[in-house]
Amino acid sequence: MTDNTAPSQSVGPEYLPIGRKPTATVSTNLAHDNVTILPQTSQLIALLTMIRDKNTGRADFIFHSNRIIRLLVEEGLNHLPVVEHTITTPVGRTYSGVKFEGKICGVSIMRAGESMEQALRECCRSVRIGKILIQRDEETSKPKLYYDKLPEDIAERWVLLLDPMLATGGSALMAVEVLKSRGVPEDHILFLNLIASPEGAKNFAERFPKVRVVTAFVDMGLDEKNYIVPGLGDFGDRFYTM
Amino acid sequence: MSSEVRRIRYSPPWGDASIIGVAGSSGSGKTSLALAIVASLNLPWVVIMSMDSFYKPLNAEQSAIAFRNEYDFDSPEAIDFDILVDRLRDIKQGRVAEIPIYSFEKHNRIEKTTSIYSPHVLILEGIFALHDQRVLDLLDLKIFAEADADLCLSRRLVRDVKERGRDIEGCIKQWFGYVKPNFYKYVSPQREIADVIIPRGIENTVAISMVSGQIQKTLAHKSAQHQEQLQRLGKIAEDAPLSPNAIILPQTNQVKGIHTLLMDPKTSTEEYIFYFDRLVTLLVEKAVDFLPSHPEQVITPAGNVYMGLKTSVGTSAVVILRGGSAFETGLRRTIPDCRTGRILIQTNYRTGEPELHYRALPKNIAEDGLVLLLDPQMSSGGAALMAVRVLVDHGVPEDRIVFVTYLAGPVGVNRVLSVFPEVRVVVARMGDDMEERWVESRYLGC
CATH class of the missing domain: 3.40.50.2020 (Rossmann fold)
Known part of the structure; x- marks a missing residue:
């Protein structure tokens, strides 16, 4: 375990005086411009508390993680380009709005990343979703690509890469390499992540400075087994099988 | 922060409800009269409240007397005026009023209540609607319904037997033992303080349309006040x-x-x-x-x-x-x-x-x-x-x-x-x- 101490602060709506806001552990800050951490609202902290708690059952785990993932997707989509588009409203006024530009697709890193697909579909109805399976090789203990199935025209799309937990970042780094090898420009990749370790996020952000990372929370650190601390256990197990 | 903000008053149209009292002898047709007035207006914000809901709950001893038809339900003593006044004040101020439900079979209040909320006009009907000074202070219009005594008795017999599960003998015993004497002692004097005396109940269509006309005027006034208030609030908000x-x-x-x-x-x-x-x-x-x-x-x-x-x-x-x-x-x-x-x-x-x-x-x-x-x-x-x-x-x-x-x-x-x-x-x-x-x-x- 690293010697990082968890940052703690008062969270709650702006209008409340500090003394009336409850105190909780909030995300560690990172000095990387390409990492966006969701605003640490009391709701977000309450949702994270729910899914970290070992006593939370599977139904609640799924529901509450889905709520956070939806916020991640919404934040991620904000980094996509738009073009100006003025329209006339039903009551005859003009509104100078914007139009979404560019095709997108999702790519989930199996299996935990697939848990984020529902929330993605709730925001982008008919989005194409590719898959990448990366497993740790028992012999070398390095990540190894086992399988991938991606949209053929992925090079022309913006890619939302999905993986809820970023520990050492081995699989995520490899997934980006896979995407790049298929011709996706680095700055067209958005990595959506629920909980990251400071080490993993730093590695990732420095290795791919043009990839945008959107995460809900940067945790305290990693333990000797390279698990995120405090983390929430194995996301895939809690979502799919526990 | 919020304490610095000046709070501006807003009173909804039910914020100052008008209350109309309809008194009269048992069987004089108060209820039908009130219903006829409400029907002629056909608006959801005109509501009737019966004083029957405010009978005092009886203890075991009183209850036994009541089942022998020897309890005096027709005296002001039988009515819980304290609760009535309390609820009327709630309604007057636009709050939710929980109205007790009285069971004539059990001679007691049942646990449930009905809530009255947001009437612009409330019609309070009961033999003693104009009896208690505290109630009178809350009334905007006082009506006394008048009817022939024979008609009152026959109506009361029909109602008590059909709707309240009593037997004819018991009803007659009550009429001469309590209802009639109480009428002269307590009910009749209310005529003196009434604003309007309506004879012949629902047959009296002229009186009904006069009263509903009066209520319509009140409603129109409340509506105008409400709109004026919204406009005034709009002006404040604009600045x-x-x-x-x-x-x-x-x-x-x-x-x-x-x-x-x-x-x-x-x-x-x-x-x-x-x-x-x-x-x-x-x-x-x-x-x-x-x-x-x-x-x-x-x-x-x-x-x-x-x-x-x-x-x-x-x-x-x-x-x-x-x-x-x-x-x-x-x-x-x-x-x-x-x-x-x-x-x-x-x-x-x-x-x-x-x-x-x-x-x-x-x-x-x-x-x-x-x-x-x-x-x-x-x-x-x-x-x-x-x-x-x-x-x-x-x-x-x-x-x-x-x-x-x-x-x-x-x-x-x-x-x-x-x-x-x-x-x-x-x-x-x-x-x-x-x-x-x-x-x-x-x-x-x-």
Whole structure:
């Protein structure tokens, strides 16, 4: 375990005086411009508390993680380009709005990343979703690509890469390499992540400075087994099988 | 912060209810008279309250006497005037009044109560409606219904046997033992203080139309006052900067893109619904951030400690019909089991005045940590003001109310927040004042 101490602060709506806001552990800050951490609202902290708690059952785990993932997707989509588009409203006024530009697709890193697909579909109805399976090789203990199935025209799309937990970042780094090898420009990749370790996020952000990372929370650190601390256990197990 | 804000008074049309008392002998046709008046008006905000609901509950001994038909129900002593006055004061001030239900079979109050809320005019009918000075002080019009004694007796016999499960002999015993003597002693003197004496009950159509004409005048006056008040509040709101309690969703690219799609008449209904639901989900996520929480430590499956937050109080929602129903899909994505009340507020197309037609609120709504009021569009703020007032009247603390809307005008928002400075408004986009309603029509397809 690293010697990082968890940052703690008062969270709650702006209008409340500090003394009336409850105190909780909030995300560690990172000095990387390409990492966006969701605003640490009391709701977000309450949702994270729910899914970290070992006593939370599977139904609640799924529901509450889905709520956070939806916020991640919404934040991620904000980094996509738009073009100006003025329209006339039903009551005859003009509104100078914007139009979404560019095709997108999702790519989930199996299996935990697939848990984020529902929330993605709730925001982008008919989005194409590719898959990448990366497993740790028992012999070398390095990540190894086992399988991938991606949209053929992925090079022309913006890619939302999905993986809820970023520990050492081995699989995520490899997934980006896979995407790049298929011709996706680095700055067209958005990595959506629920909980990251400071080490993993730093590695990732420095290795791919043009990839945008959107995460809900940067945790305290990693333990000797390279698990995120405090983390929430194995996301895939809690979502799919526990 | 909120204490610095000057609070401006708003009184809904039920804020100063008019109360009409109808007294008269047992069987004189008070109830039919009251019903005839209400029927001739045919408005939901004119309500009848019978003094029968306010009989004192009887103890075992009294109850035994009552079952022998020897209890004097026709004396003012049998009526619980204290509770009656209390409830009348609630109604007069526009609060929710819980009215006891009296069982004539059991000679006792049953546990349930009926609630009376928001009548603009209340008709109180009972043999002693004009008896107690405290009641008289609350009355705006005092009516005495007069009828021939033979007619009264025969009506009473029919009613008590048919509707109240008594036998004829017992009824006659009561009539001569209690009803008749009490009439001369207590009922008849009320004639002297009545404003109007109506003979021949419902047959007297002239009197009925006179009284309903008088009530109509009162209602018109209340409505005019209400509209004038809304206008005055609008003027105050126009001059004020937008209140800090109005929280506008950050206009990110996605939010702006969704606005563009929603406002474009060329967007298909299917797309409109999809994007509206998506935006409502964001609005509700923003609104529930006001739910109070407290620090709580949890242990993760790996045995690590996390100092987080828990909420121990629930969120409920109140949909302002019909538009608010467009928010329900988005609401349930965030709170699937949200208890949801409904109120129907319609704007009178002739006067432009909002009117409360229907309300069904979750039980104990006042105990929830947060109550979301849902309406996709707020223009003048009149309906919003009324809806917030309904919640406040039901005991919901102002600072636990969040009004969630898609589109609002600054004057409307300020109008609501100048009256209720601790309420919060969460809005997806600020529009012009007095924009016609279109948001829910697009969603619902009509």
